[in-house]
Amino acid sequence: MPPLVFTSPSLSTKLPLLHHSTIPSATHSHRPHLSGDPPRTVVITSGKGGVGKTTATANLSASLARLGFRVTSIDADAGLRNLDLLLGLENRVHFTASDVFSGECRLDQALIRDRRFNNLHLLCLSKPRSKLPLSFGSKTITYLVDALKTLEPDNPVQFILIDCPAGVDAGFVTAIAPADEAILVTTPDITALRDADRVAGLLECDGIKDIKIVVNRVRADLVRGEDMMSPLDVQEMLGLPLLGVIPEDAEVIRSTNRGSPLVLNDPPAPAGIAFEQAAWRLVEGDTMTAVALEEADRQPKRGFGWFSFFGR
Ligand code: ADP
Ligand code: MG
Numbered sequence: 001m002p003p004l005v006f007t008s009p010s011l012s013t014k015l016p017l018l019h020h021s022t023i024p025s026a027t028h029s030h031r032p033h034l035s036g037d038p039p040r041t042v043v044i045t046s047g048k049g050g051v052g053k054t055t056a057t058a059n060l061s062a063s064l065a066r067l068g069f070r071v072t073s074i075d076a077d078a079g080l081r082n083l084d085l086l087l088g089l090e091n092r093v094h095f096t097a098s099d100v101f102s103g104e105c106r107l108d109q110a111l112i113r114d115r116r117f118n119n120l121h122l123l124c125l126s127k128p129r130s131k132l133p134l135s136f137g138s139k140t141i142t143y144l145v146d147a148l149k150t151l152e153p154d155n156p157v158q159f160i161l162i163d164c165p166a167g168v169d170a171g172f173v174t175a176i177a178p179a180d181e182a183i184l185v186t187t188p189d190i191t192a193l194r195d196a197d198r199v200a201g202l203l204e205c206d207g208i209k210d211i212k213i214v215v216n217r218v219r220a221d222l223v224r225g226e227d228m229m230s231p232l233d234v235q236e237m238l239g240l241p242l243l244g245v246i247p248e249d250a251e252v253i254r255s256t257n258r259g260s261p262l263v264l265n266d267p268p269a270p271a272g273i274a275f276e277q278a279a280w281r282l283v284e285g286d287t288m289t290a291v292a293l294e295e296a297d298r299q300p301k302r303g304f305g306w307f308s309f310f311g312r
Contacts, residue, residue: 035285038158043179047195049166052216057163058086062261063279065120076175077165088259138177145178188229212243232290241287244278
């Protein structure tokens with residue numbers, strides 16, 4: 001394995017004033033208290049494809065960056081890379097981690113700085129539609145993440161988020177290897193839940209004990225009509241703490257096509273607010289409590305009514 005060279009004039013200088021300070025946070029005017037020992041390495045996984053892993057990674061990354069944390073997001077879905085699209089950075093991916101390991105560039109050159117947040121970087125493992133070299137496995141990615149952690153000793157990264165590929169094959173095993181924590185994204189349907197349950201078991205076998213769930217694409221009308229499982233049902237079936245409940249929201253698709261994470265929408269969209277709340281809980285090591293429907297219906301609507309419908 002060639003040695004990695006980490007010196008970078010652009011990254012080793014002190015960060016200039018973050019231009020994101022001009023973008024108001026959708027729901028919060030103060031910063032959450034960071035729990036745990038940074039850098040925290042969090043894998044966003046699911047088992048089933050298409051449930052919202054990349055959407056969650058992009059929105060949590062943007063939220064954390066806007067809150068002022070230094071974030072590096074790794075697109076570990078090598079075959080179907082699209083985190084760059086969701087962050088609107090597709091034209092700036094000149095080098096990838098594979099190029100670092102083949103000796104074509106330094107690690108800092110493969111880090112793509114976000115246009116809106118100086119403190120948010122994206123790292124793709126490989127070029128679109130190109131496969132990872134077979135030698136790129138758990139040890140390689142762990143080595144890479146260790147290198148990211150020490151890249152800037154004066155201004156170290158605080159969150160490394162890893163967008164995991166679907167399935168439980170080699171790509172999954174690689175993506176979870178460096179993580180200490182996992183966010184398990186699921187939709188409230190039985191196929192996604194079965195896969196999520198399997199993945200939770202595999203994560204635990206791998207030594208990842210801190211696993212929280214995000215229930216995505218929830219429709220309050222269907223839950224009320226008992227045509228969709230409620231977040232409480234999902235939580236009880238998986239037996240894991242709940243980080244967030246994200247509603248089905250057409251704005252997700254619009255923001256994906258614009259290459260701008262939904263959490264940056266002004267005025268805020270319901271799913272954007274829910275992702276921001278999840279990011280806030282992630283920072284603080286907090287979870288939410290799903291409530292039973294009868295209890296939710298009894299509660300007076302306060303603030304964003306939709307959210308008190310599902311939890312507190
Ligand atoms: P994954 O990374 O798990 O394969 P994606 O994040 O790419 O999933 O999402 C799959 C599709 O679902 C995308 O078209 C995305 O826009 C859509 N989607 C994700 N979350 C929501 C949501 N809360 N509301 C509406 N559409 C969503
Ligand atoms: Mg994806």
